[in-house]
Amino acid sequence: xxxxxxxxxxxxxxxxxxxxxxxxxxxxxxxxxxxxxxxxxxxxxxxxxxxxxxxxxxxxxxxxxxxxxxxxxxxxxxxxxxxxxxxxxxxxxxxxxxxxxxxxxxxxxxxxxxxxxxxxxxxxxxxxxxxxxxxxxxxxxxxxxxxxxxxxxxxxxxxxxxxxxxxxxxxxxxxxxxxxxxxxxxxxxxxxxxxxxxxxxxxxxxxxxxxxxxxxxxxxxxxxxxxxxxxxxxxxxxxxxxxxxxxxxxxxxxxxxxxxxxxxxxxxxxxxxxxxxxxxxxxxxxxxxxxxxxxxxxxxxxxxxxxxxxxxxxxxxxxxxxxxxxxxxxxxxxxxxxxxxxxxxxxxxxxxxxxxxxxxxxxxxxxxxxxxxxxxxxxxxxxxxxxxxxxxxxxxxxxxxxxxxxxxxxxxxxxxxxxxxxxxxxxxxxxxxxxxxxxxxxxxxxxxxxxxxxxxxxx
Amino acid sequence: xxxxxxxxxxxxxxxxxxxxxxxxxxxxxxxxxxxxxxxxxxxxxxxxxxxxxxxxxxxxxxxxxxxxxxxxxxxxxxxxxxxxxxxxxxxxxxxxxxxxxxxxxxxxxxxxxxxxxxxxxxxxxxxxxxxxxxxxxxxxxxxxxxxxxxxxxxxxxxxxxxxxxxxxxxxxxxxxxxxxxxxxxxxxxxxxxxxxxxxxxxxxxxxxxxxxxxxxxxxxxxxxxxxxxxxxxxxxxxxxxxxxx
Numbered sequence: 001x002x003x004x005x006x007x008x009x010x011x012x013x014x015x016x017x018x019x020x021x022x023x024x025x026x027x028x029x030x031x032x033x034x035x036x037x038x039x040x041x042x043x044x045x046x047x048x049x050x051x052x053x054x055x056x057x058x059x060x061x062x063x064x065x066x067x068x069x070x071x072x073x074x075x076x077x078x079x080x081x082x083x084x085x086x087x088x089x090x091x092x093x094x095x096x097x098x099x100x101x102x103x104x105x106x107x108x109x110x111x112x113x114x115x116x117x118x119x120x121x122x123x124x125x126x127x128x129x130x131x132x133x134x135x136x137x138x139x140x141x142x143x144x145x146x147x148x149x150x151x152x153x154x155x156x157x158x159x160x161x162x163x164x165x166x167x168x169x170x171x172x173x174x175x176x177x178x179x180x181x182x183x184x185x186x187x188x189x190x191x192x193x194x195x196x197x198x199x200x201x202x203x204x205x206x207x208x209x210x211x212x213x214x215x216x217x218x219x220x221x222x223x224x225x226x227x228x229x230x231x232x233x234x235x236x237x238x239x240x241x242x243x244x245x246x247x248x249x250x251x252x253x254x255x256x257x258x259x260x261x262x263x264x265x266x267x268x269x270x271x272x273x274x275x276x277x278x279x280x281x282x283x284x285x286x287x288x289x290x291x292x293x294x295x296x297x298x299x300x301x302x303x304x305x306x307x308x309x310x311x312x313x314x315x316x317x318x319x320x321x322x323x324x325x326x327x328x329x330x331x332x333x334x335x336x337x338x339x340x341x342x343x344x345x346x347x348x349x350x351x352x353x354x355x356x357x358x359x360x361x362x363x364x365x366x367x368x369x370x371x372x373x374x375x376x377x378x379x380x381x382x383x384x385x386x387x388x389x390x391x392x393x394x395x396x397x398x399x400x401x402x403x404x405x406x407x408x409x410x411x412x413x414x415x416x417x418x419x420x421x422x423x424x425x426x427x428x429x430x431x432x433x434x435x436x437x438x439x440x441x442x443x444x445x446x447x448x449x450x451x452x453x454x455x456x457x458x459x
Numbered sequence: 460x461x462x463x464x465x466x467x468x469x470x471x472x473x474x475x476x477x478x479x480x481x482x483x484x485x486x487x488x489x490x491x492x493x494x495x496x497x498x499x500x501x502x503x504x505x506x507x508x509x510x511x512x513x514x515x516x517x518x519x520x521x522x523x524x525x526x527x528x529x530x531x532x533x534x535x536x537x538x539x540x541x542x543x544x545x546x547x548x549x550x551x552x553x554x555x556x557x558x559x560x561x562x563x564x565x566x567x568x569x570x571x572x573x574x575x576x577x578x579x580x581x582x583x584x585x586x587x588x589x590x591x592x593x594x595x596x597x598x599x600x601x602x603x604x605x606x607x608x609x610x611x612x613x614x615x616x617x618x619x620x621x622x623x624x625x626x627x628x629x630x631x632x633x634x635x636x637x638x639x640x641x642x643x644x645x646x647x648x649x650x651x652x653x654x655x656x657x658x659x660x661x662x663x664x665x666x667x668x669x670x671x672x673x674x675x676x677x678x679x680x681x682x683x684x685x686x687x688x689x690x691x692x693x694x695x696x697x698x699x700x701x702x703x704x
Contacts, residue, residue: 008646009645009646009647009648009649012646012648012649013647013648016648016649016652019652022652026656030631037604037605040607041607043607044607046607047606047607047608315605317634317635317637317653318646318649318653321649321652321653321656322649352509353508353509353642353645353646354646354649355639355642356592356635356637356638356639356640356642356650356653357507357592357593357639358592358596358635358639359592359596359597360592360596360603360605360633360635362596363596363603363605363606364605376506376507379507379508379509380506380509380510380511380512382509383508383509383510384512388508388509388510392508393510396505396508396510396513397513399504399505400502400505400510400513400514400516400517401516403468403499403500403502403504403505403517404499404500404502404516404517404519404520405499406496406497406498406499406520409468409499409500413468413471413472416472417472417473433643433644433647434643434644434647434682436647436651437647437651437654437655437682437683437686438651438654438679438682438683438685438686439681439682439685439686440682441473441474441678441681441682443473444473444474444475444476446475447471447472447475448466448470448471448472448475448477448478448479449466449471449494449496450475451475451478451479452478452482452494452496453496456482456494
């Protein structure tokens with residue numbers, strides 16, 4: 001996430017200056033969408049699974065308080081220290097306090113969008129703590145001084161040749177070597193030393209089971225396990241909506257998660273963490289950070305069902321062509337566009353409009369969040385709260401009047417057709433965004449109403 | 460049956476031939492068609508821009524002029540969906556409720572209500588079908604590629620009855636064209652890029668004519684086609700179904 005105030009249309013226009021790169025980005029993500037389709041079709045009861053997952057999550061949201069208390073009780077009984085953080089600041093302070101207690105200033109961290117949301121890396125850097133992201137994609141964006149552009153594929157905007165250059169600069173790999181296998185091996189060597197020497201490891205949480213107090217972390221690289229097992233202290237950071245009631249429900253979500261995300265039947269590692277090993281400590285931080293506010297918004301509460309698979313990113317025709325950074329938010333894509341306005345409506349007022357409302361996101365969502373409906377409703381909410389541009393409000397008022405008065409509509413329509421026909425330079429110019437890359441329709445001599453009155457009236 | 464013909468505002472002004480084809484087609488199949496000439500717009504442009512509240516007067520007008528018909532039929536999935544989802548009236552909510560239930564997009568009306576099985580039309584061209592998102596995903600006029608479910612397409616059911624037509628397969632069967640209402644202006648760069656990509660898919664697959672149930676998508680793609688001086692043209696499905704033998 002950059003600190004720019006630029007909005008989605010401007011940032012997308014910048015991304016679109018290099019059309020070949022847009023095509024590459026689009027095709028890469030479309031390929032993942034196709035892999036997802038193939039994986040989904042391999043499960044005949046796919047739609048039933050989605051219904052079940054959605055129902056479980058709805059139950060969780062309606063009983064969140066009880067499940068959280070149950071989870072806390074069981075986790076404590078397992079020997080885990082449980083912390084509660086109302087917001088990002090509290091979360092970061094809790095992490096920092098644990099590090100200070102353990103006199104640690106260097107840590108490893110596996111993938112966690114929550115810590116991105118809380119700005120943990122920047123916070124710890126300011127407090128002289130070095131964080132090494134151990135997920136390969138996250139390490140790449142970290143070395144580049146960036147943030148993830150995609151929640152599952154953090155460096156999807158990087159080409160392998162560019163990663164080769166980056167590794168040459170930071171990890172001393174030979175210049176010009178862009179072989180993925182070689183670069184992965186180089187990263188492995190680089191990270192192995194960090195794993196062996198860091199005393200504290202942070203992980204995210206994919207699912208936390210209220211019934212048992214355990215949590216599950218899904219990775220393809222095993223980096224969460226490597227970090228957590230080698231460190232003296234394991235800190236797991238989770239949003240409070242990650243709770244599921246019982247262990248048996250995991251099967252539903254694990255079958256959906258990676259099929260939706262990457263088209264794999266399951267992630268390479270689905271690691272269950274329940275109690276600390278001897279001589280180790282385990283902490284869980286339960287973070288609200290706006291989630292209870294969203295829970296209170298009737299139209300938007302079910303956005304909290306999200307399991308962060310990013311299927312909606314991969315299918316979104318806008319995301320594929322605008323890139324993750326065009327959203328200027330920690331979580332980009334369609335789901336980010338309905339989550340971000342909850343955190344800062346003014347800053348993210350552009351995001352619900354960064355969509356054609358095509359609805360593909362809603363259809364791929366494994367937990368059936370009605371994303372495109374929520375985008376529509378956020379548009380209404382943003383206007384109601386006064387965050388729409390004033391020019392737009394003025395234009396809409398004129399439009400609303402013209403379109404509700406038959407006489408004005410007739411005159412306006414006639415005028416528009418007359419202009420297109422006789423004064424085309426008034427509309428066919430650079431000031432008209434339509435005309436920049438598209439021609440206008442040719443103006444017919446009659447409207448349908450005029451034709452009808454002439455040919456069919458009084459029939 | 461009494462059918463109220465609802466012609467979208469921009470179709471009325473810029474594509475009257477689509478209105479004429481729709482009217483003639485409905486009459487061919489025995490409908491008594493009325494066209495309330497006071498009609499303007501469904502109010503979607505305001506609503507999708509976040510100003511649904513400003514659509515109230517459009518709603519009142521719409522309810523007033525379309526009350527009493529057995530069905531309201533429209534050659535646009537998008538406008539139909541908007542009415543279905545958002546039409547309300549302070550003056551006559553009962554009429555608005557009826558309209559929400561009896562409003563149909565043209566292809567779904569022909570297939571589901573009239574159950575058309577024989578169309579006397581000829582169109583000897585290679586045709587690519589553009590699924591408008593609101594028709595497809597909103598009204599379920601065809602199966603959506605995201606779902607694990609049996610395929611169907613109401614537009615294909617109709618087009619396959621047309622003599623000489625060759626329906627071409629696309630690489631991406633139901634990707635959005637990027638029109639999106641005011642999106643096409645506010646997000647010009649993405650909208651145009653999506654349109655270019657959609658058109659390229661049809662061109663790559665030897666399509667001569669792109670058809671669909673929504674003139675807005677087709678207008679957007681026509682703008683792209685004309686700019687690149689392509690030989691591919693657009694035709695609303697009503698025009699193809701109403702073409703001469």
